[in-house]
Amino acid sequence: MDIQAFFKITYGIYIVCSGDGNNRNGHVSNTVFQVTADPPQFIVATHKNNLTTDYIRKSKAFSVSVIDQQCNLEFLGPWGFKSGRVIDKFKNMAFKKGKTGTPVLLEKALAFIECGVVNEIDAGTHILFIGTVIDAEVLNNKGVPLTYQYYREVIKGISPEYSPTYTSEKNEQQPEGSTATMLKESRKYQCKICGYIYDPEEGDPHAGIEPGTAFEDIPDDWVCPICGVTKKDFVPID
DSSP states (O other): OOGGGGGGSOOBOEEEEEEETTEEEEEEESOEEEEEETTEEEEEEEETTOHHHHHHHHHSEEEEEEEBSSOOHHHHHHHHHSOTTTSOTTTTOOEEEOTTSOEEEOTTEEEEEEEEEEEEEEETTEEEEEEEEEEEEEOOSSSOBOBHHHHHHTSOOOOOTTSTTOOOTTTOOOOSOOOOOSSTTTOOEEETTTOOEEOTTTOBGGGTBOTTOOGGGSOTTOBOTTTOOBGGGEEEOO
16 A cells, blocks of 8 residues: 555645633644535544643634645644643744634634534544634735645645654655755755754754754754754654
């Protein structure tokens, strides 16, 4: 079986959010779709281990933010590869409280849809939440919605562990397109967890790694700026 066929199915990339009182969380999702028009209803799929899933079950509400493709891994990283049990993903982000009380992410969003849960379906590793639309708004008519294809082929991202499209390391084919050479000074390395690419020409100035620094010369205590893993979780891009 060739699982690369799975990646030919088209998806969008969204941020699904929910909250419980003063607590809030959200995560990247590529499984959001409308199922009825009258009344308008949407389904989202969330992993059972996600904190957002707990909040949706408690609050019976969720929001979906349609993300502009002109974003980057630095923006998507916390939503897809870090836990809301450890960090506040909404810190320094534009958001508001929706009509149901659920948080609605406005940062990098072209539109949002807020739903009240009317049913849930157990799908094994994931829960499918069916929600009736409570509110919706277009925030930016000029942007282009981010798609899963664009995320993989242009942004060079990979599937988070709890994504419905996640595959094990041995099956995950890294996005194509790198022109890195085998020379130490110019070889790029990619994080196996979140897909971040370390480019020696750019370095990582925020971490004190100057442009022109080869990956092998980075201090051993350096961590991925997106998901926080160490150098051992990076592989060279041939």
